[in-house]
Amino acid sequence: MTSPPPPPSPPARVPQAGDGPAEPELRACGLRLAYDDRIVVEDLDLVVPPGRISVVIGANACGKSTLLRALARLLAPRGGGVLLDGRSIHTMPTRQVARRLGILPQSPTAPEGLTVADLVGQGRAPHQTWWRQWSPGDQDAVTRALLATGMLEHADRPLERLSGGQRQRAWIAMAVAQETPVLLLDEPTTFLDLAHQIDVLDLIVDLNRRERRTVVMVLHDLNQACRYADRVIVMKSGHVVAEGEPAEVMSAGLVEEVFGMRCRVTADPVSGTPLIIPIGRHHTGRAPDGR
């Protein structure tokens, strides 16, 4: 009666969940966002390029997380709207949105004792009904997600016994198991040490390249944003001030305008993408050779 564990399926697979076209289309039109009476984002238009990684950057409180929350229908807009495949995500049934678009909020928390397998299994919620809570499809998706994130060996462990990096991987695995063509991540590297930050970002690139998932994420580190983004979206006080490939967009002038910080921009010796080097008050910003 008890069958042997199924052979792990190959991880490479285009997400085909949901009831829309394969290539997802996510855009914001005339978006106006506010908390209580404080307007955070005003008249924002954005088209998310499908199959690419977009990274939203900007100073603290510029509205980048707010924008991401609105794109994920976690925040209702005061004006304008967000369209997924041409339909407003605020009027679409929320379950239907959840089959096309996944969101991982900033530093989520799980109940004590929850195992990795249970957490990742929750990613299947939008595909389940109360009478069909664990179909073969659910099982395959969870196994694939655990494989893709390298968490298969930790499936039985409770989250609180994992390292910070492993825990973040487990949460990403949950979002991966949701099998949505669009994945939104709010600062997925917060509270991780540098090695784990790079590890998580590499994982996200894997998901994007192997499965052509559209990724939109908020990052704090400009150099990581330049290295990992196909497209950066630069925000300042609720507006998009620049948008495009990092090499085209990032300049010392833009960084000074957005962050109020003098810097020099050079080429990342590893990736060739822009490398932003802050100057600060105690340095001249001139190279030692006097150039």
Add this chain to the structure above:
Amino acid sequence: MPGLDITRSPGRVAFRLAVPRVSGVLHPRLILVCPALGAAAFLVFCLTVGAGTGDYALAPHAVVPALWGAGDPADVFVVRELRLPRASVALLCGAAFGAAGAVFQSVTRNPLAGPDMLGITQGAGAAVAGGIVLGVGSAPGTQTLGLAGALGAGLLIYLLAWNRGTTGYRIVLVGIGISWMCLSLTSYLMSRTELHQAHRILGWLVGSLNDRGWEQARPLALALVTLAPPVLLLGRLRRTLELGDEVAAGLGTPVQRVRMVLLLCGAALAAFATAAAGPVLFVALASPQIAQRLAGTASPPVVTAAFTGSVIVLTGDLIGQRLLADAVVPVGVVTGVLGAPFLLWQLARADKTGSGG
């Protein structure tokens, strides 16, 4: 069994039926613990009815015929009108408190939340005190008053916690506020009234199964039958809520609607149980925690918590009646005295093994 397929994948065991296409996750310990607790509840129930308590000496072999109305009419009366309804109220109110506690703790993501921490029980207490002082309450009167007070408090908490939606945290804070308000009101009423009335209020506030009969059991059974299905059907979405509102919303759970339905069902369960037996303290708080630790799940399992609640109340009542020959100790006192050390022991053990849950 043909058509039943049980598979093991990393971290979980799942079952699937071919026809109808039903599938679900099996928690191996839950499968053992839940029926075991159900059996224990049934056993104590039978013990209460069969071995019985009180002054009337009834031979055990006369109990079963008496259930069907055969035998000595006095035996029949004792079994069918005294013992059976009393045991039924204990069973049902334990189940209702246990399930309500599990729902509250799960929805607020707070193991300390429960109808007796968040003002539901205190609302019933204030209403009953008010009724007795104003001279409204004979026995069925306290039942209706308790129900109205508890439901009113539940609604008030939900409405006051609303600010473009509710959060578990706001519900806990508002609930604690309401709870203290109702407690103060009850104290005020008791201090202003005559001694015999204050004594009656106190007697109700302790939580007791004395003089409880079918008129208490029937509405409670009806409430359980009505409220259990929505709570159980929402179980899948309730578990997503435990990951936080934003994650749950991202997974397609209509967070506010699910939380509202669950909280109102939980409050109603607690209200009917409180109306029937008074505030049997501690049951709603401890049952989910005990059930969760016994079952080894990450969240309070509702059905297991209901069985646990039944076992606690039935056992508490049996001990309360049997403990001292000349005085009957109210069940609420016993559950507190015995339940608290058990929970502490469980917590201490969990810390030692490092599982924490």
